[in-house]
Amino acid sequence: MPPTESAPRPLRSDAQRNRARILxxxxxxxxxxxxxxxxxxxARRADVAIGTVFRHFPTKAALVEAVFAGRLRAITEQAAALAGAPDPGEAFFAFFAEAVRQSTVKHTFVDAIDDADPAMVAVWAVVATAGADLRDAMDTLLVRAQRSGAVRPDITVGDVVALMIGTARALEQAGPDPATQDRLRSVVADGLRRH
Amino acid sequence: MPPTESAPRPLRSDAQRNRARILxxxxxxxxxxxxxxxxxxxARRADVAIGTVFRHFPTKAALVEAVFAGRLRAITEQAAALAGAPDPGEAFFAFFAEAVRQSTVKHTFVDAIDDADPAMVAVWAVVATAGADLRDAMDTLLVRAQRSGAVRPDITVGDVVALMIGTARALEQAGPDPATQDRLRSVVADGLRRH
Amino acid sequence: MPPTESAPRPLRSDAQRNRARILxxxxxxxxxxxxxxxxxxxARRADVAIGTVFRHFPTKAALVEAVFAGRLRAITEQAAALAGAPDPGEAFFAFFAEAVRQSTVKHTFVDAIDDADPAMVAVWAVVATAGADLRDAMDTLLVRAQRSGAVRPDITVGDVVALMIGTARALEQAGPDPATQDRLRSVVADGLRRH
Amino acid sequence: MPPTESAPRPLRSDAQRNRARILxxxxxxxxxxxxxxxxxxxARRADVAIGTVFRHFPTKAALVEAVFAGRLRAITEQAAALAGAPDPGEAFFAFFAEAVRQSTVKHTFVDAIDDADPAMVAVWAVVATAGADLRDAMDTLLVRAQRSGAVRPDITVGDVVALMIGTARALEQAGPDPATQDRLRSVVADGLRRH
DNA sequence: TATGAATGAGCCTTCATTCAT
DNA sequence: TATGAATGAAGGCTCATTCAT
Structure with a gap:
């Protein structure tokens, strides 16, 4: 048992399984x-006692954050994977479509984070870190697409993030019909193109 | 001596005033x-007691719904006002911009309404009515704009509703800078145009 | 309903009764x-629901503080009542005996206040106010008794407070036998006299 | 091969060390x-796992008790060491001062023990034993001091115990200033002397 | 009708205790 | 024996809703 807890030892296998189930x-x-x-x-859904949830995530905010950060990381990886694709425009729009698809849940997490609640401030800190990585990855994609002439030059990464979230919200509102979802996505994508 | 027993008697004037203040x-x-x-x-903001709120709206959900329906009616009126405008395309996009502007609040109301709660059935009825009126008014605007060639012909009213909500969400996400808000709105509007 | 809550209106009679029962x-x-x-x-002992307790005392600390402050005020009144007594020494020792008697409960409140708990910081603030009044009243008693030669001159009000609390603790420890309690009290009182 | 089955076998040396660390x-x-x-x-401070604490002390109360009994034993030893001192009065007051000093902790242990809890019956047995030893040792000191005329003759061992605890409480209340602590201790000690 | 005190289910969190590893 | 993850009963507190005044 090391004097400082700097490196939290790997969890026991059963604990790992529970952690995964809770997430x-x-x-x-x-x-x-x-x-x-x-x-x-x-806890009920994960089939563990309530205490177990709090052992793994000391706070409800920590749990929300873990889920949210996990999602951001997944999207970031996809952006990174597309960074070297041959056609910059195609890569950008593929990423946009995929990110929107993955954000389509009944409640986006951003909605969830109540700024008024001081307990959520810490959440934002972590999210901001994960978000910064994502922004970097997206920036690469965006700049390449703009240089290639595929995307309006005045658009910023922040715009893309906002539009991703907004589009996800629109799809959620519109319901699950694939044709409708394609149509809505194409509207926003078209709007992003140089015209 | 109430005029007729069948209809809900008109509220006493002070009750009407309270209802309005609460809303x-x-x-x-x-x-x-x-x-x-x-x-x-x-209740505190309306300067009434909590009991008064529940006398006017038997449930918190009913209050949320009333606010939501009120908003729908306001937007409907604007759609109606633009129905006879000379330039159909201009009318449609003016409506779109205005509706998005008015929906830009931190939390959309739709999120608040829990479909599973049986107490909400009556609520949805009212909202549905208000929503149907809005759809009708929007349909007029949309069809005229499509006939004039200003808007993509494959777009439906449902699409427009979804995009309005999504765009409002995007603006909320992007923050209050007017230039940014204009840019985002223009992206979606451009996407809606015939290209 | 005044715009500012500066003067909380008197409680309704039933609320007053409940407040008293809770205390x-x-x-x-x-x-x-x-x-x-x-x-x-x-709440159970007061025969009210838990919410009622929290309506009257927004925090557990506030409840502890109210009880504690009430006790301090009662003792303060007794000190004030004895301030003009003809024999200063007699007055001082009568007060000391009475204050100790009233503090003899299984747990003194001071024990209760856990300095480590940040929620208790506010408690100390109020207690300090009530305590300051008490100290003033006690100071009068003490100084007169010292001037009359009945009490050791090097004793401070703080000493008297500490000895009151300590003596109450000793009586609690010793059990309820009156002769024993008198004996213990007399030991401390004798120690306070000029010898 | 344990020496006898009837007595609790001696702990393995590492277990002994853990027990001591926990205490x-x-x-x-x-x-x-x-x-x-x-x-x-x-457990964290002792650098053992929580389970180890509960292996050595089946209950939190048992741990509290063990600490308490240990303290009683330490004080008992001091009383015994002073039993044969040349000046009985000096010995008694030296013991009193030292015992008070050692009891000056933020929370007295007696407070912690919930008499109502049936799990505490065994605990009290041990404490009672240690307490009886202490009383015997104190009795020797006290009687000698009373015979020599240094202490009021009506005082009992129970009184001394109560005053020790009460004085410790007073010192705790008064804070750490040494002069103040001396003054308070001298007040009680003076009260115990024959006057 | 309006008031606001009372109710009590439900939420997040802590911690003594148990038990599989 | 030691470990530390899991358990689940409380505890403090909030808030939609009810009801006596």
């Missing part, structure tokens, strides 16, 4: 009912 | 802090 | 089991 | 933060 349960339940869903419900 | 307070507070703001806070 | 219940239960007793138990 | 940690932490400090914290 999965939280992802599902937050997606379905928003992050105001109760921790108790998440 | 106004709810609008402000829901817009600022989302629909999870407490009913107490709304 | 009485808290006094009993804190005295018997210490201030770590649960708010729920106090 | 030391508990002593420190209970002294600093009172007996409501969490068992986890004690």
């Amino acid at each position: 999965a349960a939280a992802e599902e339940i937050f997606a379905a009912r928003g992050p105001s869903a109760s921790t108790e419900d998440i | 106004a307070a709810a609008e402000e507070i829901f817009a600022a802090r989302g629909p999870s703001a407490s009913t107490e806070d709304i | 009485a219940a808290a006094e009993e239960i804190f005295a018997a089991r210490g201030p770590s007793a649960s708010t729920e138990d106090i | 030391a940690a508990a002593e420190e932490i209970f002294a600093a933060r009172g007996p409501s400090a969490s068992t986890e914290d004690i």
Whole structure:
């Protein structure tokens, strides 16, 4: 047992499994009912006692943050994977479509984070870090696409983020019909192109 | 001596005033802090007792719905006002911009309404009515704009509603800078145009 | 309803009764089991719902503080009542005996206040105010008694407070036998006299 | 091959070491933060796992008791060491001062022990034994001091115990200033002398 | 009708205790 | 024996809703 806890030892296998189950349960339940869903419900879905949830995530905010950051990281990886694609425009729009698809849940997490709640301030810190990585990856994609003439030159990364979230919201509103979802996505994508 | 027993008798004038104050307070507070703001806070802002709020709106959900329906009616009126404008395309896009502007609140109301709650059935009825009126008014605007060639012909009213909500969400995400808001709105509007 | 809540209107009679019942219940239960007793138990003893306790005392600390401050005020009144007594020494020792008697409960409140708990910081503020009044009243008593030669001149008010609390603790420890309690009290009183 | 099955077999040396570490940690932490400090914290300070604490002390109360009994034993030894001192009065007051000094901790342990809890019956047995030894040792000191005329003849051992605890409480209340602590101790000591 | 005190289910969190590893 | 993850009963507090005044 080292004097300082600097390197938290790897979790025991059963603990790892529980941690994963809790994250999965939280992802599902937050997606379905928003992050105001109760921790108790998440514990029930993960089939663990409430204390176990709090052992892994000392705070409800920490749990929300973990789920949210996980999602950001996944999207970031996809942006990175497309960074070297041959056609910059195609890469950008492929990323946009995929990111929107993955954000389409009943409640986007951003909605969930109530700035008024001081407990959520810490959440934003972590999210900001993960978000910065994502922004960097997106910036690469965006700049290349703009240089190639595929995207309006006045658009910023912040614009793209906002439009991704907004488009996800629109799809959520419109319902699951694939044709409709394609149509809506194409509207925003067209708007982003140089005209 | 009420005029007829069948219809809900008109409220006494002070009751009417209270109802209006409560709605106004709810609008402000829901817009600022989302629909999870407490009913107490709304009562306080309206300067009435909590019991009065529940006398006018038997349920918190009913209050949320009333605010939402009110907003729908306001937007409907604007659509109606633009129905006879000389330039159909201009009318449509003016409506779109205005509607988005008015929907830009921190938390959209739709998020607040829990479909699973049986107490919300009656609520949805009212909203549905208001929503149908809005759809009709929007349909007029949309069809004229499409006939004039200003808007993509494959777009439906549902698409426009979804995009309005999504765009409002994007603006909320992007923050208050007017130039940014214009840029984002123009992206979606451009995407809606025939290209 | 005044715009500013500066003067909280007098409570409705039933609310007053409940407030008094809660305070009485808290006094009993804190005295018997210490201030770590649960708010729920106090509510039960007062025969009100838990929410009612929190309506009257927004925090558990506020409840502890109210009980504690009430006790301080009672003792302060007694000190004030004895301030003009003809024999200063007699007055001082009568006060000391009475104050000790009233503090003899299984758990003194001071024990209760956990400095480590940040929620208790506010408690100390109020207590300090009530305590300052008490100190003033005690100071009068003490100085007169010292001038009359009845009490050791090097004793301070702080000493008297500490000895009161300590003596109460000793009596609590010794049990309820009156002769024993008198003996213990007389030991400390004798020690305070000029010898 | 244990010596006899009837007596609890001696602990393995590492277990002995752990037991001692836990007791030391508990002593420190209970002294600093009172007996409501969490068992986890004690385990952490002792650098053992929580399960180890519960293997050695089946209950938190048992741990509190062990610390308490240890303290009683330490004080008993001091009383015994002074039993044959040449000046009986000096010996008694030296013991009193030292015992008070050692009891000056933020929370007295007696407070922590809940008499109502049936799990505490066994605990009290041990404490009672240690307490009886202490009383015997103190009795020797006290009777000698009374015979020599240094202490009031009506005082009992129970009185002395109560006053020790009460004085410790007074010192705790008064704060750490040495002059103040001396003054308070001298007040009680003077009160105990024959006058 | 309006008032606002009372109710109590539910939420997040802590911690003594148990038990699989 | 030691470990530390899991358990689950409380505890403090909030807030939608009810009801006596």
